[in-house]
Amino acid sequence: MKLASLREGSRDGRLCLVSADLSRAVRARAASTLQQVLDNWAELAPHLREEAAALEAGRTPGAFAFDPKACAAPLPRAYQWADGSAYLNHVELVRRARGAEMPPSFLTDPLMYQGGSDGFLGPCEPIPLIDEAMGLDFEAEVAVITDDVPMAATVEEAAAAVRLLVLVNDVSLRNLVPAELAKGFGFFQSKPASAFSPVAVTPDELGPMWDGAKLHGPVRCTLDGRPFGCPDAGRDMQFSFPQLIAHAARTRSLSAGSIIGSGTVSNRQPLDTADVERGGVGFACIAEARMVETIRDGAPSTPFMRPGSTIRIEMLDPDGRSIFGAIDQRVVPFSRSRA
Amino acid sequence: MKLASLREGSRDGRLCLVSADLSRAVRARAASTLQQVLDNWAELAPHLREEAAALEAGRTPGAFAFDPKACAAPLPRAYQWADGSAYLNHVELVRRARGAEMPPSFLTDPLMYQGGSDGFLGPCEPIPLIDEAMGLDFEAEVAVITDDVPMAATVEEAAAAVRLLVLVNDVSLRNLVPAELAKGFGFFQSKPASAFSPVAVTPDELGPMWDGAKLHGPVRCTLDGRPFGCPDAGRDMQFSFPQLIAHAARTRSLSAGSIIGSGTVSNRQPLDTADVERGGVGFACIAEARMVETIRDGAPSTPFMRPGSTIRIEMLDPDGRSIFGAIDQRVVPFSRSRA
Numbered sequence: 031m032k033l034a035s036l037r038e039g040s041r042d043g044r045l046c047l048v049s050a051d052l053s054r055a056v057r058a059r060a061a062s063t064l065q066q067v068l069d070n071w072a073e074l075a076p077h078l079r080e081e082a083a084a085l086e087a088g089r090t091p092g093a094f095a096f097d098p099k100a101c102a103a104p105l106p107r108a109y110q111w112a113d114g115s116a117y118l119n120h121v122e123l124v125r126r127a128r129g130a131e132m133p134p135s136f137l138t139d140p141l142m143y144q145g146g147s148d149g150f151l152g153p154c155e156p157i158p159l160i161d162e163a164m165g166l167d168f169e170a171e172v173a174v175i176t177d178d179v180p181m182a183a184t185v186e187e188a189a190a191a192v193r194l195l196v197l198v199n200d201v202s203l204r205n206l207v208p209a210e211l212a213k214g215f216g217f218f219q220s221k222p223a224s225a226f227s228p229v230a231v232t233p234d235e236l237g238p239m240w241d242g243a244k245l246h247g248p249v250r251c252t253l254d255g256r257p258f259g260c261p262d263a264g265r266d267m268q269f270s271f272p273q274l275i276a277h278a279a280r281t282r283s284l285s286a287g288s289i290i291g292s293g294t295v296s297n298r299q300p301l302d303t304a305d306v307e308r309g310g311v312g313f314a315c316i317a318e319a320r321m322v323e324t325i326r327d328g329a330p331s332t333p334f335m336r337p338g339s340t341i342r343i344e345m346l347d348p349d350g351r352s353i354f355g356a357i358d359q360r361v362v363p364f365s366r367s368r369a
Numbered sequence: 370m371k372l373a374s375l376r377e378g379s380r381d382g383r384l385c386l387v388s389a390d391l392s393r394a395v396r397a398r399a400a401s402t403l404q405q406v407l408d409n410w411a412e413l414a415p416h417l418r419e420e421a422a423a424l425e426a427g428r429t430p431g432a433f434a435f436d437p438k439a440c441a442a443p444l445p446r447a448y449q450w451a452d453g454s455a456y457l458n459h460v461e462l463v464r465r466a467r468g469a470e471m472p473p474s475f476l477t478d479p480l481m482y483q484g485g486s487d488g489f490l491g492p493c494e495p496i497p498l499i500d501e502a503m504g505l506d507f508e509a510e511v512a513v514i515t516d517d518v519p520m521a522a523t524v525e526e527a528a529a530a531v532r533l534l535v536l537v538n539d540v541s542l543r544n545l546v547p548a549e550l551a552k553g554f555g556f557f558q559s560k561p562a563s564a565f566s567p568v569a570v571t572p573d574e575l576g577p578m579w580d581g582a583k584l585h586g587p588v589r590c591t592l593d594g595r596p597f598g599c600p601d602a603g604r605d606m607q608f609s610f611p612q613l614i615a616h617a618a619r620t621r622s623l624s625a626g627s628i629i630g631s632g633t634v635s636n637r638q639p640l641d642t643a644d645v646e647r648g649g650v651g652f653a654c655i656a657e658a659r660m661v662e663t664i665r666d667g668a669p670s671t672p673f674m675r676p677g678s679t680i681r682i683e684m685l686d687p688d689g690r691s692i693f694g695a696i697d698q699r700v701v702p703f704s705r706s707r708a
Contacts, residue, residue: 041408041624069380107624109446109487112557136552143554144483148448148624160521160620181561181703182499203620213475215482216555218451222520222621281499281542282561285380285446285487364520 031082032229033194034355035064035102037152043102047082048229052355055096056085064105064230068287071177071193096228098355103150103226104196105175108289111147111224113171113200114140114274115293116267120314123296123321140269140277143216145200147289151225153357157201158364159337165205166335166361170249170314170343171198172263173291174271175230179284188275189242191284197227197249197343197354198291204317204334227343228355239347243270247353249295251314252342253335258319259312261297263345294318301325314343337363370421371568372533373694374403374441376491382441386421387568391694394435395424403444403569407626410516410532435567437694442489442565443535444514447628450486450563452510452539453479453613454632455606459653462635462660479608479616482555484539486628490564492696496540497703498676504544505674505700509588509653509682510537511602512630513610514569518623527614528581530623536566536588536693537630538682543656543673566682567694578686582609586692588634590653591681592674597658598651600636602684633657640664653682676702 032050035043042063046055060077061067067074084090115121121141122132151157159166175194180187206220233240239247246264250257269277274290284290295314301322306312313319320330335341344356371389374382381402385394399416400406406413423429454460460480461471490496498505514533519526545559572579578586585603589596608616613629634653640661645651652658659669674680683695 107448109448110485112485115554133551139548139552141552141554142557144485144557146449146451146483146621147486148627149622158520164620180705181497182705206620209478211553212472213478213480214550214553214555215454215480216553218481218483218617219620278557281503281545281558282485283488288487366519366521 031079031232032235033064033078033104034096034229035104035106036100037102041107043106047078047085048096049085050235052096052229052352054085054093056081056090056093065287068175068177068193071286098228098358099154101154101228102152104194104230105150105226105287105289107149108147108287109285110288111145111291112142112278112288113145113291113293114142114269114277116140116269116274117293117296118268119266119298120294120296120318123318126321137268140274141293142274142277145217145221145224149223151223151359153225153228153355154359155225156360156362157225159335159361160364162334162336163205164203167202167204167316168251168335168341168343169200169202169294170251170259171200171292171294172245172249173198173289174275176275176284176286176288176290178286179275179279179288181279181281181283183276183279185272185276188279189272191275192233192271194230194232195236195240195245196230197345197357199225199341199343199357199359200291200294201225202315225357225359227357231354236353243272247345248311249314250344250346251312253316254340257306257312259306259314261295261311261314263292263295265297267292335361337361370418370571371574372403372417372443373435373568374443374445375439376441380446382445386417386424387435388424389574391435391568391691393424393432395420395429395432404626407514407516407532410625437567437697438493440493440567441491443533443569444489444565444626444628446488447486447626448624449627450484450630451481451617451627452484452630452632453481453608453616455479455608455613456632456635457607458605458637459633459635459657462657465660476607479613480632481613481616484556484560484563488562490562490698492564492567492694493698494564495699495701496564496674498674498700499703501675502544503542506541506543506655507590507674507680507682508539508541508633509590509598510539510630510633511584511588512537512628513614515614515623515625515627515629517625518614518618518627520618520620520622522615522618524611524615527618528611530614531572531610533569533571534575534579534584535569536682536684536696538564538680538696538698539630539633540564541654564696564698566696570693575692582611586684587650588653589683589685590651592655593679596645596651598645598653600634600650600653602631602634604636606631674700676700
């Protein structure tokens with residue numbers, strides 16, 4: 031089934047079921063928020079599946095046209111957002127951009143940071159930018175939302191805890207990163223609120239694209255209206271979602287509704303033909319493009335995002351239909367009155 | 370007023386009002402969970418204050434003896450736990466223990482990490498330890514719980530958003546820290562679930578101990594039944610709570626119920642007389658004691674915590690009465706069946 035949260039009612043939005051083709055939606059009856067469902071998945075999911083089947087069959091009074099612009103993030107706020115960095119090609123490129131080496135341990139020990147989860151952006155909400163000099167970048171990612179995961183869970187237990195998948199724009203302020211990482215305490219100001227796809231999807235909706243560990247398919251990134259990247263999320267992912275979940279749970283349990291991210295999707299490819307217009311799969315963030323440009327041309331030419339910039343992130347099924355709906359955001363100058 | 374959450378009902382516990390002397394409590398009528406109150410502070414706090422006044426006056430049917438052992442953390446799970454490291458003496462000592470220098474920028478740019486907030490330990494819940502070699506340490510801290518804070522809030526706006534204060538045991542696995550910090554992504558596995566004092570307290574309850582920016586008074590730490598430290602939380606705090614909140618909110622808003630920690634309380638003192646038994650104020654974590662022992666004696670002698678170790682963290686008012694109740698925990702070996 032596909033679930034979304036309308037920006038209405040409480041801080042947690044109003045839970046809706048969405049048809050597989052994303053054309054129609056209906057307010058859920060079994061629960062009013064997605065966190066409620068995650069808190070009681072075994073009990074509530076069967077009821078929601080019945081409601082979803084009725085919506086699919088056109089038998090639901092109260093259904094309405096689904097509008098991603100009316101959506102909050104599926105979890106408008108969450109108790110945990112832990113983001114891995116499982117595509118080592120991204121790590122290598124970004125570290126080269128900072129002049130840093132990648133230690134061999136990165137092949138076996140996942141990178142993961144604890145992100146802010148108290149407020150996410152909806153899929154079509156603007157990204158407020160205080161200062162262009164901060165180097166605003168997008169990062170297109172896949173994430174899973176888990177049930178409760180016991181401390182020291184095995185990879186198998188972690189796999190069994192995956193309840194939903196989503197797309198993420200892990201908004202980054204690239205020029206704040208080096209100073210924060212140098213302090214050793216991880217990202218904080220360099221990672222403002224992330225945005226999520228309109229719809230969260232149960233694994234069974236994904237067919238063979240979800241193999242129980244990775245999501246296979248290109249993540250389509252369109253920057254300022256032009257194709258910028260379509261790396262495949264199933265390729266070059268060094269650590270699977272169950273491995274990332276087990277990493278997060280090594281010394282503490284994870285509560286239902288924990289969101290575990292893949293990190294920026296990135297495929298290994300020859301740098302001289304990496305760009306989409308040169309036949310490559312391009313990039314799921316600007317920083318990688320700038321690194322490739324620096325190596326190839328001596329200097330970066332793709333600017334970071336600025337007020338007016340737009341980013342669209344989407345994944346299509348084999349029939350060309352949007353699975354999660356699109357993250358479709360515009361950068362706006364921050365003003366106190368908007369806050 | 371003083372608020373606590375009983376371990377009953379939902380994952381968020383059951384909100385109670387607690388008498389100023391911590392002797393009696395009553396289930397709140399205006400809200401069932403603390404997060405509900407924080408989500409609607411302006412509307413609900415006046416009702417709770419009336420209920421608290423009735424409890425204080427002995428006019429409340431249904432009041433019962435307050436038992437910290439029945440408590441969850443005041444927020445059993447939260448949308449944000451951002452922990453500063455405002456006592457630079459702690460930073461200096463811990464970094465010296467790692468052989469790292471403290472950059473001068475630390476005097477003006479607060480250290481802060483995003484902690485896991487999806488599940489906290491209650492004040493008397495055991496600390497499960499997987500492996501003694503991980504170097505289990507306590508860290509006694511003060512934290513504030515905020516209302517909504519707008520992005521780019523001023524220090525004055527941040528100060529106005531403080532709703533509650535609590536004590537924290539920021540449980541740390543000291544021997545996992547160096548490798549995690551070397552990866553640059555901050556703490557993750559090295560920071561398992563933190564524990565909180567039984568009671569969260571509104572600033573007005575604190576009288577002159579709360580000056581609007583810092584909490585003044587010794588944080589009493591008792592390790593294995595022996596006094597281990599009583600550093601004053603109002604001394605040597607380089608960044609006030611409003612400054613820490615404003616730091617956290619520089620590039621994103623903070624949602625109601627965000628918990629902002631002080632970092633390990635630590636006072637500057639001559640190292641040769643730092644221990645409590647030598648007349649000093651001692652330490653609010655074991656790592657500092659070990660560093661001082663290393664400098665003084667050539668090697669650390671205070672072991673990290675192991676199964677059976679106990680830690681009690683408390684703050685008394687000028688009349689010797691416990692303000693927040695005590696964090697009073699025992700380390701237990703982790704077993705899968707407990708999880």
